[in-house]
Amino acid sequence: MNVFVAVVLVGLGSLALRLVPLLGAHRMPDRAAEVAEYAGLAVLAALTVRAVVLHRDAAVPGGPAAAALAAVVGLYLAYRGRSVLVVVAAGAATYVVGSYALVLTI
DSSP: OHHHHHHHHHHHHHHHHHHHHHHHGGGSOHHHHHHHHTHHHHHHHHHHHHHHHTOOOTTSTTHHHHHHHHHHHHHHHHHTTOOHHHHHHHHHHHHHHHHHHHHHHO
């Protein structure tokens, strides 16, 4: 019986979370809607920064520096409105070239 109650409550909560935005969307202030548009990009940027900060690759000397450079290039291109394919390709190329350049200088 407890499992049934839990399933019903979770189902109702899930339904409520889907209906509230539909019912209240016309009441949302314009500024809040503009900020919400950037929420996804902010999450992706936060995940990228976290991955760069925690990047540890012993095989690549200067790996964190190359990863940071690749992240900066990728975020800049994303900010300029480039496609995801271009952003990922440029970031990967920057990481490979940056790692290789750091290996040659060491």
